[in-house]
Amino acid sequence: xxxxxxxxxxxxxxxxxxxxxxxxxxxxxxxxxxxxxxxxxxxxxxxxxxxxxxxxxxxxxxxxxxxxxxxxxxxxxxxxxxxxxxxxxxxxxxxxxxxxxxxxxxxxxxxxxxxxxxxxxxxxxxxxxxxxxxxxxxx
Numbered sequence: 001x002x003x004x005x006x007x008x009x010x011x012x013x014x015x016x017x018x019x020x021x022x023x024x025x026x027x028x029x030x031x032x033x034x035x036x037x038x039x040x041x042x043x044x045x046x047x048x049x050x051x052x053x054x055x056x057x058x059x060x061x062x063x064x065x066x067x068x069x070x071x072x073x074x075x076x077x078x079x080x081x082x083x084x085x086x087x088x089x090x091x092x093x094x095x096x097x098x099x100x101x102x103x104x105x106x107x108x109x110x111x112x113x114x115x116x117x118x119x120x121x122x123x124x125x126x127x128x129x130x131x132x133x134x135x136x137x138x139x
Contacts, residue, residue: 004119010112011040014105017114018048021098026058028097028130032090033105034064039112053081060134064090084137095126102126 008017021027036044052059058080063069065085073083092107102123105114117123 004117004122006116006118008114008116011043014040014107014112014114015043015048017096017103017105017116018043020116021096021103022048022051022055022057024057024098026060026098027052028060028127028134030062030086030095030130030133032064032086033092033094033107034090035092035109036094036107038109039107056080060084060130062086062130062133062137064088084134086133086137095130097123097127097130 008014053076059082061081061083063073063083063085065087069083069085073085076083094103094105094107096103096105100118100120100123102117103114104117106112117126
């Protein structure tokens with residue numbers, strides 16, 4: 001029986017999961033983290049973002065509703081990289097849905113890790129939750 005849950009430990013494990021996400025056509029993201037640089041340094045700004053937004057990948061991102069994220073969203077191509085905003089408490093975590101996988105990322109500086117789930121029933125559940133949330137949020 002194949003394991004349908006994989007754990008990627010530490011900053012390098014998290015980066016490995018993000019690199020994995022670049023091998024798809026579209027990604028749905030809930031990014032509630034603000035202090036991810038404490039764990040992965042400038043990886044997002046200097047490496048991942050350039051690969052992600054410089055590619056043909058389509059994204060739908062749900063971000064905390066704040067001024068910085070609204071300015072960030074204005075720089076995106078709304079046909080390719082859509083953004084919506086979520087009020088409420090922030091959390092040092094991300095969720096990504098891609099290629100029949102869900103990745104849950106914890107940026108807890110004491111124990112950062114990513115959990116990748118490929119169990120189709122759970123992936124469908126997370127995708128349904130994302131879609132419902134997406135439809136209820138404003139852009």
